[in-house]
Amino acid sequence: MSTIKLFIDGKEVEVERGTTILKAAGQAGVRIPTLCHHPDLEPYGGCRLCIVKVEGMRGMPPSCITEVAEGMKVTTEDDEILAARRTVLRLLLADHTYDCLRCRANLDCELQKLTEELGVREHGLIPVLRESTIDESNPLFVRDMNRCVRCARCIRTCQEIIGLGAIDFLGRGHAVEVGPFANQPIAESICESCGECVVHCPTGALSFREQPPRPDRKETVICPYCGTGCSIELHVRRDRVVAASGDRHSEVNRGLLCLKGRFGSFPYLHDPERLTRPLVRKRGELVECDWDEALDLVAQKFRQHRGEAFAAFSSAKVANEDNYLMQKFSREVQGSNSVDHCARL
Ligand code: SF4
Ligand code: SF4
Ligand code: SF4
Ligand code: FES
Structure with a gap:
């Protein structure tokens, strides 16, 4: 990638060709006020708050959409620029x-x-x-x-x-x-x-609509909803999760979240009806039991229902390796090719 040199407020700066003045100024540690600009989005040039002066150029071009040129001399602030921004x-x-x-x-x-x-x-x-x-x-x-x-x-x-x-x-x-x-x-x-x-x-x-209180800390977790594996920052206030936002450092979602990740990934955590222990049905009623009893019952049912009587349905929330083992178990142990997965829905 070729670079070019320009001057921002008298300071020589070297940046990649095609960089905007706004970005070059940022790299030189010079702040230019913006409003319509957002680093996640394509340059737009709508609000005109980021105007600057460029020697030899008419008017005050918006720095967020104006590309740098070799030897360009940019002034990011003087009385005239400030007056125009204030207007x-x-x-x-x-x-x-x-x-x-x-x-x-x-x-x-x-x-x-x-x-x-x-x-x-x-x-x-x-x-x-x-x-x-x-x-x-x-x-x-x-x-x-x-x-x-x-x-x-x-x-x-x-x-x-x-x-x-x-x-x-x-x-x-x-x-x-x-x-x-x-x-x-x-x-x-x-x-x-x-x-x-x-x-x-x-x-x-x-x-x-929900305006959660300011968090005292944030915990980074993987969204529990689907196999995309977006990284979520859970906002925690007094040991309660009050909101979720996208993790901008994640290569997977780069700060973005869908409806489920943003709004559905945490309210159930503190729900009083959240299941924290297994339930088994006894005489028509679901009753709490310990994990040994629940897993023994599952193993017993697996032994009773083999072949066509057995089907496995797996989840995008688990790893590929787990899903591989699940289908292997269904085919090899239970003798059933009836295998499906929620990501197909
Ligand atoms: S009323 Fe004030 S806080 Fe609300 S959008 Fe306008 S400037 Fe911002
Ligand atoms: S154009 Fe959209 S993003 Fe900008 S202030 Fe209006 S509603 Fe907000
Ligand atoms: S909330 Fe609706 S309008 Fe806003 S970005 Fe998402 S899909 Fe588009
Ligand atoms: S930030 Fe709005 S025109 Fe540049």
Whole structure:
């Protein structure tokens, strides 16, 4: 891979050809504020908060979509750039339900953080009244388009990462908002409720209904639901698992989770009805027993039911080796080729 040299705020930097100015600045330890950019997604260039100056180039190009060139001289911050960024931010705020104290994203909002970073407390403009969609049809997350900054991170997440395209921009001009086809309730759309768009939304426009307390630690485990083997971070607060998120360091899922991993991988852990001991049926009733008794009963039933009377159904949760042994046991010991596996469903 060939490299090129450029200057960022007077400092010489060497990066791979094709790198964006934003990425090159990051490699040089220079922070440029962003909003529509997300490292999981393709460069987009929608919000214009990451503008910089490049010697010899007209205007202020967005650094997240502008590629570096040999000898390029980039200025990432001066009074003019800051003023332009503040104007962009004020325009976004004027078009936004700006009541952070009542917002689910309060203290965890990229827009809010940018107002602090750029010193914009008030937008100072006549607010634009919006009566956009508030969609509470999904049992797991809420969509409040009055808090949307139209960064398209959710749309791009659903298209680029999930490969579904359940949501897109709807309408025109000032009235544009994000939603499923014909702005139907999201619960009636093709959305699979994976929650990835919520994770990638920088504001309170998309928020999970459950707002778990901040964890005191995180434990990394493998999702128990299927054979993909996604790595999950369980958020633990006072020895109780309160939430799950994708492990960004995992080569398998790179931080992503599906509906089952995100919402279903932990609530049963503390369920009072969770089975922790085996049950056997005695006189029509399921009663608790110890493992020896349960396994003896299974072995006895295996001896009684061989050949066509026996079938084995295995699970994607176990290792390939376990599944291999299961089918071998069924064919060689029980004399039955009736073998199946939940991954086929
Ligand atoms: S989305 Fe962010 S900036 Fe907007 S009201 Fe919520 S916390 Fe405040
Ligand atoms: S929850 Fe998942 S499937 Fe539904 S819109 Fe968001 S990213 Fe797309
Ligand atoms: S819903 Fe969130 S991610 Fe989607 S465009 Fe609006 S602010 Fe961006
Ligand atoms: S972060 Fe570059 S244009 Fe939005």
